[in-house]
Amino acid sequence: MSYAISGECCSDASCVAVCPMNCIHPSPGEPRFGAGASLFIDPRTCIDCGACADICPVDAAKPVDQSAPEDVERNAAYYADREPLDGTDLDAWQAPAYQTWGGGPRRVLVVGAGPAGMYATRELLLRTTAEVTLVDRLAEVGGLARFGVAPDHPRTRQIISTFERIAEHPRVRWRPGTDAAGLASGYDAVIHAVGAYQSRRLGIPGEEAACAAEDFVAWYNDRPGAVLPVELTGPRAVVVGNGNVALDLARVLLSDETRLAQMELRDDVRRTLAASGIREVVLLGRRGPEEAAYTASALDELSAFPGAQLRFNARPTRWSEAGLELDTGETIAAGNLFTAIGFEGKPVAGLPFDAERGVVPNVRGAVVDRPGQYVAGWIKRGARGGIGINKACAQETVLTMLATS
Template identity: 40%
Template sequence: MPHVVTQACCGDASCVYACPVNCIHPTPDEPDFGIAEMLYIDPSTCVDCGACVSACPVGAIVPGHRLEEKAARFVDVNAAHYGYTQQDSVRFPVQQDWRLPLAPIEKPKALQNGPAIVDVAIVGSGPSAMYAADELLKQPRVRVTVYERLTMPFGLSRFGVAPDHKSTRLVMDLFDEVARHPNITILLNTEVGRDVTLDELRSKHHAVLWAGGAPTDKPLPVPGADLPGVQSATALVGWYNGHPDFASAVPDLSTERVVVIGNGNVALDVARILTADVEALAATDISRAALAVLRESKVKEVVVAARRGPEHAAFTLPELIGLADGKARVWVDPADLDGASVDGIDDPTIAAKVSLLQELSQNEKPAEPFIRLAFGQTPVAIEGDSRARRVRFAQTGSDTETVVEAGLVLTSIGYRGVPVPGLPFDDETGTVANVAGRVTDTPGVYVTGWIKRGPSGFIGTNKTDSGETVANLLADIEAGVHA
């Protein structure tokens, strides 16, 4: 049986270039790369050589015959992406003309011109920053200084990944290796704007690369969103991961029901943590302070409410499989799937999501605490006296309203970048104005990650994103363009 990509996939394409037979797609040369929910191995061309296994930074690739039961569905997920049935014998009539031959990976050309030593400042130390540093350090003449305002590095890979997703957090091992390079210096507890200005960075370095991410949540535009008892899912994630900015974001878990508005992967993460076995969480690196609060939790149900139908679910298929086939107790009310069908859905990933949701709806309501995935619910208002007590929803597309009692409401409807003093900002996209990483009208200053492209993609998406920015930065150094 061929190798299989599983839910830990970070999409950084290391496996793609390691594969000798071009069986892993989408590749960085193909249109779906960066928006696909994961990478997929074609069972018809995989030769089981195992080269991808050692290349994967998060242990996501497994020989098919060694899959754990909770990951068994990924055999079908990988096969279906290429138009095979579960038996890998009958092809669906899918269009595969988009698959392009993989361009050979090119080693970066050594700098020929410019300063003898090229000093580059990177602001931030999250995934986009560390992937950029890794690429820059392939140039012997480059010295990198990372400015990180927190006392620990690696940003969202440390503070944004759920503590029970241990394999995904393994990407920090890669970043640790980058941090050990002799030509990099990481200055912790150093904030640009407080300890050093952007102008000072530009005067000290030949180039400045801003990798500050999209640190704020999109606000929920409904009455009552400012009531006590309403907070962002991002704050909760930071709280249970020990992020110092969210040490005071302690949720009130004395309520029996929590409502999460939005249904992306973060929404599923917080729902899973709030209903997880506390002793199992104790074996992770979850914040000990958060663990103590979770031990006293009275939560019996977490409702994850989506505005649109199941075919438009924002969470990824790997995340749903991890939820359904892991130890989480999850349920879908059959009424929420009324009319939902896989018929007419051409995208095998979306079809697999709807099919799995239908499967969950056939189960009995699980033991408490459990997660309920709800669809077609548009929030109208959050109501209460001195704090949130209930959420009023309208059935999307109709005037029918329902009220869900809840003492804690978490919003999870997306992220947004904030303006960087001294740099041009595109308010519509929430990004620093740039062209392929070059900051508009600001020579020698560059961006990468969410502040460059907006909050999209996965951890590994930052690898190709940073590669583009670094290539342009080095080209400018070569051409004599400095900060």
């Protein structure tokens, strides 16, 4: 399923900046930008990541099944006589007014091959003549796009093929399965794009027997070394959290054998989920619905599951075999507790760290008091925003690097 832009489009181009596939046009600098009533999404290259919907200030970007038929037709018609554009065609595509470093090749180390690191690498290739060394502790590129996307959203993972192309560029030295410790010397600049994979904790008694989103998502997405730390026990589970990750967990837990068979899952993961007996999931929000962090499209998708229940303004106080105790005095009987209240970054060796925010202190990507050190992605801005938003984030970091080099 792709997205479409309706006639309410304000044409401020926020969506253009975050689209990971360069599929929203006309963009600034192109003919017809600002002259028409709308921007348009190319349905042939849209990967259904929802980044445009997340950032649209007027709620004009919507999944096609929630869009008016005339809006869907108008978006498709704009591209009827145009070849699909690949925003990462590094040999042919150049955005206007790119600034480049002079003085010949420079050496840059990018730590982390998730979306932020890959977009940072892409920006370096397009804007500079730098030689880029790209390292990651895992054996494959992708990070969140590979190991964080729900298995029932396969289109979103199509961006991985783009990241693989970036890693194969002649000016990129891709070093998978590499610890970055001790590698910083000998480089003109280092971009740390290490993400924020550590789940936040509720801080309640009995939480050690719960399953954090970090572990459950890594397990069902087959992240190397990941194991399921709990036994799945039906018929009811509680998921504390009201973001898209919490809704992802609920959909996966409530999927029947037919739906599971359509997902890209390891056989033993599929069997374990099918045998769990979980038929009801209570999604618990500690604040009100007006502060919920999920997107409208994610909520609409969950509405197809009759076993999903949303509850708000209830704070957990204890988890035990009896279930989840709340500050209201009520206990929700359940076999499993999952926590999905967000992620936080970990300190990066040699860099300052803001423990309260879980980020490396920075100014537009430049690490405070560390010349030549930069950050991008969640370790820069906190664990918020989807895959596409990392594109604009990485661009800002690289432009800051160019301005300070």
